[in-house]
Amino acid sequence: MASCTDAGVGAVAWVESGGGPLIAVPEVVLPFWAGADGDELSTDYDRACDVDAFIGLVPVGDTRALVLGDDPGS
Template sequence: MVRHAEPGTVEWIESGGGPLIAVPETVLPFWAGADGDETASDYDRACEIDGAVGLLPVGDSAALVLGDDPAATAYLPDHGVFVRWCAADSEEDVLARVPDALAGAEWGAEVRWKVPGPVVLFDAAWPGRETERTEHLKVTLAPGAYAVRAAHVRPGPETWLVLVGLRPLPH
């Protein structure tokens, strides 16, 4: 886990170059990552996601793939958004620009993601059973359906972000 500011402020997760994935805790054992005897591993399937977000079946649930860019990613629960740091001078700059970025975001199409509860964000190459051995971030989400959408934003001349918003849907 990468920390750029004071411990406990914001935790950033990075990948080895491929997509990050948010897998519901209840189905973590079913995510094989780059392992497996199949023609296409789970990691291969995640790499095939075209765009900033996509869903893949995992067990009796679905995982959210954060594709497009292997950027350092944090979850800001107060905003209900994953922030993907593509370019910025500092973490302070990224975090200070999030409110303006959210206000000016031109969001892409929404996907509907149903989760049974907390999810774990990690490098899609890792098997779900081994997330404790690698960088990962537990994201506490209430069980239910969420509208997920992404936006590429440039809230400052040297600041580029991808925002992935999660909006709870009514039951």
């Protein structure tokens, strides 16, 4: 996983996804993000996919992750 501190701030020109929404999870709660592999009926990935807007928030640990729910174009 890449972060802006890996290559310096501003080094990322564009972010891509293999499918599904793009999600920004605060690093301190990343261990609480289970993605599509959660044991719950509604996984973290399912909740992120339920965002029906260009942007939304989903709970992760004791905070929230930013979901870019739809790609308006590069």
